[in-house]
Amino acid sequence: MGNVMASSSGGLDLPDLPPAPPSPGASLPPHLVKSMEAEAVKTELENPGTVEELHSRCRDIQANAFDGAKIMLNKGLSNHFQVTHTMTMSTGASNGYRFGATYVGTKQYCPSEAFPVLIGEIDPMGNLSANVIHQLTARLRCRLASQFQDSKLVATQLTSDYRGKDYTVSLTMGNPGILTGSGVIVGQYLQAITKRLALGTELAYQYGPNVPGREVAVLSAVGRYEFGDSVGSCTVGPGGMHLSYYKKASDQLQLGVEVETNLRMQESTTTLAYQVDLPKADLVFRGSFDSNWLIAGVLEKRLQPLPFSLAISGRMNYAKNTFRLGCGLMIG
Secondary structure (H helix, E strand, O other), X not given: OHHHHHHHHOOOOOOOOOOOOOOOOOOOOHHHHHHHHHHHHHOOOOOOOOHHHOOHHHHHOOOOOOOEEXXXXXXXXXXXXEEEEEEEEOOOOOOEEEEEEEEEEEEEEEOOEEEEEEEEEEOOOOOEEEEXXXXXXXXXXXXXXXXXXXOEEEEXXXXXXXXOOOEEEEEEEEEEEOXXXXXXXXXXXXXXXXXXXXXXXXXXXXXXXXXXXXXXXXXXEEEEEEEOOEEEEEEEEXXXXXXXXXXXXXXXXXXXXXXXXXXXXXXXXXXXXXXXXXXXXXXXXXXXXXXXXXEEEEEEEEEOOOOEEEEEXXXXXXXXXXXXXXXXXXXX
């Protein structure tokens, strides 16, 4: 044993090992390495959002017209709790007084959002609508919406969204009736293919005694393509299609076109919408015009330095020769 140790430590001439090969980035200039890393980050796909948000940009700039008079008072009781008092005077179903409350929790996954969020609104007759939104994990969000009328639960909807790195999976259950054996289940999937293109599918399943054949399922394909300040979205299924195009022409002007076609009813509606923002004047105007000869416009003006906002709404239907005018004041 001692001879082996002596021979290994002394008299043998071992050949020199070749030097280790340099790392891939060691032979490149530092600025080139940084540019390659930045380019790798740019090519990473981002979460495409949900299928429900596909046409939201075009819908957000359309005029949500109202008629009659409306007064809304917002009062923040703390950083997390706010109440609203709304008085509406019109010929519609929303006529009368409504009390609302909003609670925002302290759980944050990003600086701009906090959870849970509880929203409720009730009228003097006891009709209640409630919404609960909670972010269970960094990627999983759940929403529960329900409506009570005449002391009865008339509508319930539960939605769960799982946002992966480059995809989103959503599952919605509407009015699940365990005793009646009826309800609606909608599954949605949206995958980012490239930085600009996202494709997905939607499966809607309805069951119940009032459904022909006691059950029916509809499969649709969805897609969105973004290029610069423009977004094109589509939903195509056996019952029809929904197309929308949104463009941000400038910081003050946004444009949108929406086409909804129902093949079963043999109907198609095209809506043109625009929004004008004048920040220096604290003014926002939304206008829309559709193929049914319905014209609508809403003007919102912030009355600085007072905490008041004035809203004026107009809606005209040339085919029915009707006109509705609305005026609202928001305080707080």
